[in-house]
Amino acid sequence: MYRIAVLPGDGIGPEVTAQATRVLAAAGRRFGYEFCFQEGLIGGIAYDATGQPLPQATLDLCRSSDAVLLGAVGGPKWDNLPVHLRPEAGALLPLRKALNVYANLRPAMVFPALAQASTLKPEVVEGLDIVVVRELTGGLYFGEKRREEIPGGQRVVETLVYTTQEIQRVARRAFELARKRKKKLTSVDKANVLESSRLWREVVTDMAREYPDVEVNHMLVDNCAMQLVRNPKQFDVLLTENLFGDILSDEAAQLTGSLGMLPSASLGDGVGLYEPVHGSAPDIAGRQLANPIAAVLSGALMLRHSFGLEEAAAAIERAVATVLEQGYRTADIMEPGKHQVTTTEMGRLIAELVERGELV
Numbered sequence: 001m002y003r004i005a006v007l008p009g010d011g012i013g014p015e016v017t018a019q020a021t022r023v024l025a026a027a028g029r030r031f032g033y034e035f036c037f038q039e040g041l042i043g044g045i046a047y048d049a050t051g052q053p054l055p056q057a058t059l060d061l062c063r064s065s066d067a068v069l070l071g072a073v074g075g076p077k078w079d080n081l082p083v084h085l086r087p088e089a090g091a092l093l094p095l096r097k098a099l100n101v102y103a104n105l106r107p108a109m110v111f112p113a114l115a116q117a118s119t120l121k122p123e124v125v126e127g128l129d130i131v132v133v134r135e136l137t138g139g140l141y142f143g144e145k146r147r148e149e150i151p152g153g154q155r156v157v158e159t160l161v162y163t164t165q166e167i168q169r170v171a172r173r174a175f176e177l178a179r180k181r182k183k184k185l186t187s188v189d190k191a192n193v194l195e196s197s198r199l200w201r202e203v204v205t206d207m208a209r210e211y212p213d214v215e216v217n218h219m220l221v222d223n224c225a226m227q228l229v230r231n232p233k234q235f236d237v238l239l240t241e242n243l244f245g246d247i248l249s250d251e252a253a254q255l256t257g258s259l260g261m262l263p264s265a266s267l268g269d270g271v272g273l274y275e276p277v278h279g280s281a282p283d284i285a286g287r288q289l290a291n292p293i294a295a296v297l298s299g300a301l302m303l304r305h306s307f308g309l310e311e312a313a314a315a316i317e318r319a320v321a322t323v324l325e326q327g328y329r330t331a332d333i334m335e336p337g338k339h340q341v342t343t344t345e346m347g348r349l350i351a352e353l354v355e356r357g358e359l360v
């Protein structure tokens with residue numbers, strides 16, 4: 001039996017995690033695995049219920065589970081709370097830190113059925129399959145910060161800290177991943193300005209000697225942002241620090257058709273955390289408009305990376321491809337001539353295919 005902590009969170013979080021667990025349960029029935037789902041509170045909803053955005057009970061649940069599935073946190077209702085009580089800085093970041101999930105894999109794959117739907121020319125995105133490996137527990141997000149009053153206004157300080165060891169451990173994950181893929185690693189930094197990026201480049205260059213079979217290049221982040229929309233297929237694995245990875249992965253998501261398509265796996269040396277790359281989308285929450293595919297594919301990543309259930313993971317991914325081939329679309333990826341479905345219907349269609357095993 002696999003114990004999965006489910007943290008639905010805020011906005012569309014509960015809508016999409018409900019579909020992800022439905023699909024995981026279907027995969028369990030088809031392949032003979034038992035998944036036990038236990039829900040915990042996180043984010044704004046947790047603050048409202050307990051006064052804490054990350055209650056101790058939730059942390060305990062996560063630590064005692066085999067993996068964690070998270071929806072999304074945040075929303076305008078909680079934006080003006082003190083920083084330690086906010087859903088993002090007070091819950092999501094501390095959870096990532098507590099689980100020590102330093103390597104965040106964000107695969108951006110263009111499903112064949114969606115190549116025509118992209119805002120880019122189909123030939124630019126067709127067959128695209130890249131992974132952003134984002135450092136997740138360091139950098140500006142976790143550095144010391146403060147605000148001071150000074151004559152005429154305020155002064156803020158944010159600190160960007162990385163150690164050699166923090167860079168090495170995420171870089172090793174990226175090299176190992178590249179070795180299993182097209183053997184190409186692009187390390188993205190801002191080494192023309194930032195000292196942290198100079199250390200980043202030195203560490204990656206040193207490690208490259210251990211991976212002579214992996215072709216390594218270094219790219220400045222501003223150029224990378226441009227290359228991602230100009231010619232994304234030049235990339236295989238993109239390795240970068242926390243903030244750059246946040247921004248580049250939302251950009252990569254749009255190459256696949258929608259932010260609602262991009263899953264993620266946050267890995268360390270213990271319990272893995274799986275979450276769609278998107279946020280709580282308050283603009284569409286509660287209206288059955290959210291695309292659950294990012295959350296469903298995050299479930300597939302959990303089966304692969306935390307449980308080693310490759311067959312079941314691949315079955316979920318094929319079911320998503322099939323449902324899209326059949327012309328079903330949520331609102332965000334809707335095109336003329338296709339069938340628009342709700343969040344729940346999309347989850348049901350995928351789950352049924354997974355369970356029946358009628359796949360292309």
Ligand SMILES: NC(=O)c1ccc[n+]([C@@H]2O[C@H](COP(=O)([O-])OP(=O)(O)OC[C@H]3O[C@@H](n4cnc5c(N)ncnc54)[C@H](O)[C@@H]3O)[C@@H](O)[C@H]2O)c1
Pocket residue numbers: 012016071072073074075076088092258259260261275276277278279280281282283284289290291292294332
């Ligand atoms: N992991 C997380 O919990 C996480 C990630 C990003 C943002 N956030 C938080 O979410 C809140 C909203 O942030 P935002 O609006 O900048 O980003 P967002 O990712 O929530 O939404 C950006 C845009 O993408 C659309 N979108 C996102 N997910 C979608 C889906 N599954 N299906 C269809 N459309 C989708 C939204 O409708 C919106 O137009 C903020 O409080 C932010 O801090 C949380």
Ligand SMILES: CC(C)[C@H](C(=O)O)[C@@H](O)C(=O)O
Pocket residue numbers: 074088089092093246277279
């Ligand atoms: C909500 C926010 C703190 C988070 C991040 O920046 O890491 C989100 O944007 C993400 O990409 O997971």
Ligand SMILES: [Mg+2]
Pocket residue numbers: 246247250277
């Ligand atoms: Mg983000």
